Amino acid sequence: MGACAVGRIGEGTGGRMDVDVGIALDSLSVVFMLVLVGGMWGSRAKSASSKLYFSLVVAVIVLLCSDIGYMALLGNEEARGALTAVKSLYFVANAAVIWIWAIYVDYTVLGDRTRFNAFGKLCTAILAVNLVLVAINAVTGCMFSITKAGTFEANPAGMWAFTTLNYLSAIVMLVALLMHSAEIRRGVLVRFVLFPMIPFAAESVHLADPSLVLTCSYAVSALMVFQISQSNLVYTDELTGLGNRRRLTDRLSRWFHGVQNAAVCGIMIDLDGLKSINDTHGHAAGDEALILVGDAIRASAPRESVAVRYGGDEFIIAWNADEGPEPEAVAAQLETEKATANERPRPWGPLDFSVGFLRSDAASCPDPEAFVERLDALMYEAKRLKRPVGSGQAQTD
Incomplete structure (x- = not known):
C-alpha cells in the first residue's frame, strides 16, 4: 500500500x-x-x-x-x-x-x-x-x-x-x-x-x-x-440494493434460535398500488416506486437492523430489540421519509405504502415463521385502516 x-x-x-x-x-x-x-x-x-x-x-x-x-x-x-x-x-x-x-x-x-x-x-x-x-x-x-x-x-x-x-x-x-x-x-x-x-x-x-x-x-x-x-449478490435484491429474503431468513434464524427468549422488532412495508402503476405507467415507473421505498427504508432503518425486499412489493426491517429503537419510532421515520419523497411530483402520483410493526417475544412469536406471519397480518390491517398499525394497538376503524 x-x-x-x-x-x-x-x-x-x-x-x-x-x-x-x-x-x-x-x-x-x-x-x-x-x-x-x-x-x-x-x-x-x-x-x-x-x-x-x-x-x-x-x-x-x-x-x-x-x-x-x-x-x-x-x-x-x-x-x-x-x-x-x-x-x-x-x-x-x-x-x-x-x-x-x-x-x-x-x-x-x-x-x-x-x-x-x-x-x-x-x-x-x-x-x-x-x-x-x-x-x-x-x-x-x-x-x-x-x-x-x-x-x-x-x-x-x-x-x-x-x-x-x-x-x-x-x-x-x-x-x-x-x-x-x-x-x-x-x-x-x-x-x-x-x-x-x-x-x-x-x-x-x-x-x-x-x-x-x-x-x-x-x-x-x-x-x-x-x-x-x-x-x-446471493443476499441482495438487485433493484433496490436492500437484502433479500435469504438474508432475512439467516438473520432471524440467528436471533430466534441463537439467543434464548430473544426479543425482535420488525416492520413490514407494502407499496400500495404497484400493479396500477405498472399497468398505467409501465414497469419502469413501478421500479422507480420500489426504489423510492428502498431509499426510505435505508434512511429509516436502525444501524444494526436487516432491511430486505421480502417479495414483489413487500419489505421488512428487523432488528434485535436490545440494540435499537422501538418500532413505533422507525415507523414514524418511514412516514417522514414518505412525505419527503412526495415533495417531488411524479407522473404516477404520490408514493404510498402501508406499515405494520411489532416487538416480539418468545410467547407471541416463537420462531421466524410466526414473526413474519404476525407482521404480515399487521401490515394488512394497516392497509385496511390506511395508517401504521402496531402489535397491541386497537384494530378498529
Whole structure:
C-alpha cells in the first residue's frame, strides 16, 4: 500500500530482466482486471455496492498501468517529467484503492447506508492528507524525485508518512471489521481482512529483495473482494440494493434460535398500488416506486437492523430489540421519509405504502415463521385502516 523501495527495480545486474518481468506480471494482471470490468459492465449501476466494487477495480487498473508506465520509462533521462507524472498517479491510485476498499467495507458490512460512520470519515480524511502530500511533492519533492539519470529517489520522511497513513487507514477498517465480526459470515470476514494483507506481504518481500516488485498482488486482493461481491449478490435484491429474503431468513434464524427468549422488532412495508402503476405507467415507473421505498427504508432503518425486499412489493426491517429503537419510532421515520419523497411530483402520483410493526417475544412469536406471519397480518390491517398499525394497538376503524 505504500511504496518505500519501489525505485530500486532495474538497478544493478539483471535490472532490465527484473523490469521486463514486472511489466509482464502487471500486464497480465491488467488483462485479468479488464475481464472483471467487462463482466461487471452491465451491472455496475445496479446498486451502490456494485458501483463501489466497480470503482475499486478501475482504481487497481490505474495503479497497475501507472506501474507499467513507470517501469517502461525507468532509466530514460529524457522522460523525467513523464516519470514524475506516472509515479504521482501511482501514489494517487494507491491511496484511492485503500480508500474505496474502506468505504466498500463501511457500506456493505458496517451498515450505514445513508452516510459514512466514524470509520469511513477517518479514512476519507486520511485519503485527503495523502492526496495533499502527492500534490506538494510535485513542487517540493517531499516524497520522491526523479534523478537526472531517470531513476527514482525516495525522500524517506515523506515516503514513510504516506505509507504509514495508508496502513493506518487499513488498520482502522480492520479494527471496524473485528468489532463487527460476530455479524459477518466467516468467509466474507477472512477475505476482507486479507485484502490489505496480501499487498503488505508483497511489499515485505520487495523490501527484502528490491528486484521483486509485486504490484500485481493488488489484483489478487481485488479478486477476493470480487468473490465477496458475488457472494453478496446471493443476499441482495438487485433493484433496490436492500437484502433479500435469504438474508432475512439467516438473520432471524440467528436471533430466534441463537439467543434464548430473544426479543425482535420488525416492520413490514407494502407499496400500495404497484400493479396500477405498472399497468398505467409501465414497469419502469413501478421500479422507480420500489426504489423510492428502498431509499426510505435505508434512511429509516436502525444501524444494526436487516432491511430486505421480502417479495414483489413487500419489505421488512428487523432488528434485535436490545440494540435499537422501538418500532413505533422507525415507523414514524418511514412516514417522514414518505412525505419527503412526495415533495417531488411524479407522473404516477404520490408514493404510498402501508406499515405494520411489532416487538416480539418468545410467547407471541416463537420462531421466524410466526414473526413474519404476525407482521404480515399487521401490515394488512394497516392497509385496511390506511395508517401504521402496531402489535397491541386497537384494530378498529
